[in-house]
Amino acid sequence: MILGVAEHERGRLNERSLEVLTLGRRLAHRLGLPLHAVLVGADAEPLVARLAPYGVAVAHLVQHERLDEYAPAAWAQGLVGIIEAERPQAVLAAGTDRGNEVMAHVAARMALPMAANCTEVEPGERYRVTRLRWGGSLLEESWLGGTVKLLTVAPQAVPAEEAPVLAPAAVKPVTPALAEGDLRVRVTARIEATRGGISLTDARVVVSGGRGVGSPEGFKALEELASLLRGAVGCSRVVTSQGWRPHADQVGQTGTRVAPELYIACGISGAIQHLVGCKGAKRILAINTDPEAPMVARADYAIIGDLHAIIPALNAEIRKANADQPPR
Amino acid sequence: MNVLVCVKRVPAVAGKIMLTADAQEIDTRYLGFTISPHEECAVEEAVRLVAAHGGSGVVLTLGPPAATEQLRDAMALGLDRAVLLETDGREWDPMATAAAIVDAVRAERAAGVEYDLLLFGNEAADTGDYQVGIRVAHALDRPCVTGVKALEVRDGRVVAKREASGGWEIFEVALPAVLTVKEGLNLPRYPSLPGRLRAKKKAIEQIAPQRSGGGLEKARLKPPKERGGQVEILGRGPEAAARAVEIFRALGVL
Ligand SMILES: Cc1cc2nc3c(=O)[nH]c(=O)nc-3n(C[C@H](O)[C@H](O)[C@H](O)COP(=O)(O)OP(=O)(O)OC[C@H]3O[C@@H](n4cnc5c(N)ncnc54)[C@H](O)[C@@H]3O)c2cc1C
Numbered sequence: 001m002i003l004g005v006a007e008h009e010r011g012r013l014n015e016r017s018l019e020v021l022t023l024g025r026r027l028a029h030r031l032g033l034p035l036h037a038v039l040v041g042a043d044a045e046p047l048v049a050r051l052a053p054y055g056v057a058v059a060h061l062v063q064h065e066r067l068d069e070y071a072p073a074a075w076a077q078g079l080v081g082i083i084e085a086e087r088p089q090a091v092l093a094a095g096t097d098r099g100n101e102v103m104a105h106v107a108a109r110m111a112l113p114m115a116a117n118c119t120e121v122e123p124g125e126r127y128r129v130t131r132l133r134w135g136g137s138l139l140e141e142s143w144l145g146g147t148v149k150l151l152t153v154a155p156q157a158v159p160a161e162e163a164p165v166l167a168p169a170a171v172k173p174v175t176p177a178l179a180e181g182d183l184r185v186r187v188t189a190r191i192e193a194t195r196g197g198i199s200l201t202d203a204r205v206v207v208s209g210g211r212g213v214g215s216p217e218g219f220k221a222l223e224e225l226a227s228l229l230r231g232a233v234g235c236s237r238v239v240t241s242q243g244w245r246p247h248a249d250q251v252g253q254t255g256t257r258v259a260p261e262l263y264i265a266c267g268i269s270g271a272i273q274h275l276v277g278c279k280g281a282k283r284i285l286a287i288n289t290d291p292e293a294p295m296v297a298r299a300d301y302a303i304i305g306d307l308h309a310i311i312p313a314l315n316a317e318i319r320k321a322n323a324d325q326p327p328r
Numbered sequence: 329m330n331v332l333v334c335v336k337r338v339p340a341v342a343g344k345i346m347l348t349a350d351a352q353e354i355d356t357r358y359l360g361f362t363i364s365p366h367e368e369c370a371v372e373e374a375v376r377l378v379a380a381h382g383g384s385g386v387v388l389t390l391g392p393p394a395a396t397e398q399l400r401d402a403m404a405l406g407l408d409r410a411v412l413l414e415t416d417g418r419e420w421d422p423m424a425t426a427a428a429i430v431d432a433v434r435a436e437r438a439a440g441v442e443y444d445l446l447l448f449g450n451e452a453a454d455t456g457d458y459q460v461g462i463r464v465a466h467a468l469d470r471p472c473v474t475g476v477k478a479l480e481v482r483d484g485r486v487v488a489k490r491e492a493s494g495g496w497e498i499f500e501v502a503l504p505a506v507l508t509v510k511e512g513l514n515l516p517r518y519p520s521l522p523g524r525l526r527a528k529k530k531a532i533e534q535i536a537p538q539r540s541g542g543g544l545e546k547a548r549l550k551p552p553k554e555r556g557g558q559v560e561i562l563g564r565g566p567e568a569a570a571r572a573v574e575i576f577r578a579l580g581v582l
Binding site (some may be wrong): 001009030064070072073082097099100102105106107109111112113114115116117128132134135136137138140141142143144145148152181184185186187188189190191192193204205229231237240241243246247248250253254255261262271273282285286291294296297298299300301302303304305306309310312313314316317318321322 | 341342345373423456477489492501510544552557560564576
């Protein structure tokens with residue numbers, strides 16, 4: 001059997017899990033094995049119906065009164081119990097913060113190797129996996145050994161795809177044997193972000209600034225452009241390390257990955273670590289004084305010149321267009 | 329408190345990445361070397377914690393002899409000692425790396441040095457394995473919080489925050505503990521000249537680690553598919569604004 005971890009937060013499914021199950025189903029199909037899923041924690045049962053269209057034959061529900069809050073080692077212990085009882089050939093989770101963390105705990109507990117952020121998986125005695133390096137600026141082909149193959153799937157590497165439902169998934173509740181040590185690390189409190197403003201990950205337009213913006217004040221014009229386009233402001237790493245913007249705004253390998261309809265890169269050279277953060281954008285507009293900048297070469301559209309003159313002109317043009325036409 | 333920071337030497341890539349002819353490594357003939365931005369923050373945090381709470385800060389790396397460069401950089405920022413787990417430069421997978429670090433921590437313990445806190449980057453810039461810190465924590469039976477972007481040490485406990493969808497998750501654990509941190513935790517300082525001079529004179533402790541474990545083996549590297557497409561130059565300077573607005577309309581973002 002192939003086991004896919006469906007990640008959820010108190011009953012809200014992480015969509016990446018559907019990508020994991022899609023890859024899991026293809027793998028299971030090739031091997032002639034069934035696909036099982038596992039959900040850890042409270043409020044998971046209603047999600048089983050959402051997993052069935054992805055080819056899940058059995059959904060294991062790991063339930064325990066102490067699993068009301070996320071606890072990585074306890075989640076891992078829940079998985080280890082199922083792995084020991086059911087002996088899957090491979091276990092797949094999403095390459096998210098939680099997915100990578102829980103699988104690494106499973107790997108440590110079972111003394112098994114694990115491959116993080118895979119994009120392709122070829123089964124065999126050892127699995128041949130392709131996975132992200134440098135946040136996706138490079139790919140690595142590797143051999144993954146171990147009696148059970150543990151791997152995580154890079155976000156957006158495999159589009160989620162439904163399959164015909166032959167039978168509803170069977171539900172199998174399991175109560176893990178947890179030790180006190182498994183619960184030493186557990187969410188003890190949460191701080192909800194103050195609402196208002198559009199988050200970088202959800203925004204349809206992201207206006208990002210780099211070193212070329214020159215100063216924190218320089219971002220005023222970008223803020224205005226973002227608000228005219230109902231978008232969010234992002235930035236490059238140079239900007240955060242100068243302290244011009246908070247790190248939460250950083251787009252890239254060590255920042256946020258964005259996937260807007262339109263990404264406007266202002267005064268950003270397009271270093272490879274920045275590009276991996278914005279390559280999910282449908283369209284890219286680069287504004288740069290340097291026509292040879294990698295950002296310009298990777299863009300769909302470019303305006304060559306000083307952003308300090310171009311962005312105010314853009315803002316004025318949008319205001320004019322809005323005045324000509326009543327707002328939608 | 330005693331803090332151990334684990335870092336990894338990686339090439340400082342910026343533009344197009346060139347591979348060696350056998351596709352085993354990045355061609356580093358014209359590149360410098362560095363550590364991951366996450367690890368820079370781990371080093372900075374160790375310096376701050378030792379300044380605030382006393383004790384000593386030690387930096388450790390598993391890598392080739394040339395990785396002494398990264399160890400000296402860390403000492404120049406204020407760490408007291410450095411340990412090199414010397415390899416021949418070939419890659420060790422996360423299991424083998426973690427096992428060697430565990431051995432080193434146990435050896436330090438046998439020599440009377442106990443660490444209250446082990447700091448790692450959340451993932452190395454190059455391999456992005458996400459597991460060395462967790463494996464070390466498990467072997468040493470210590471709690472491990474990952475992805476930490478803010479932390480506070482008080483009364484033998486550490487309160488750590490990490491970003492979660494729509495806000496922050498808070499974890500509170502007793503020391504000794506293991507934390508893997510992310511960029512954004514702090515703004516790393518630059519080394520001072522006296523710091524550099526001091527670091528130059530310090531000895532680096534060298535250990536020949538035993539390679540054990542493993543099971544993830546690199547076959548080759550390859551470039552990803554490029555974002556295709558031709559760039560349309562809308563114009564030079566502010567007069568391109570009108571054309572840009574037409575495109576915003578066509579894309580449905582205006
Ligand atoms: C492991 C690792 C991880 C990293 N992670 C990230 C990450 O997550 N995100 C990230 O962004 N970077 C990251 N970096 C850093 C990255 O390599 C670059 O250093 C950074 O992206 C450069 O930022 P920049 O483009 O703003 O600055 P620069 O490279 O200095 O480019 C500035 C650009 O602005 C243009 N310009 C200057 N003035 C003007 C003007 N008046 N009008 C218009 N254009 C102008 C210039 O032509 C140039 O193209 C990482 C690096 C490493 C090693």
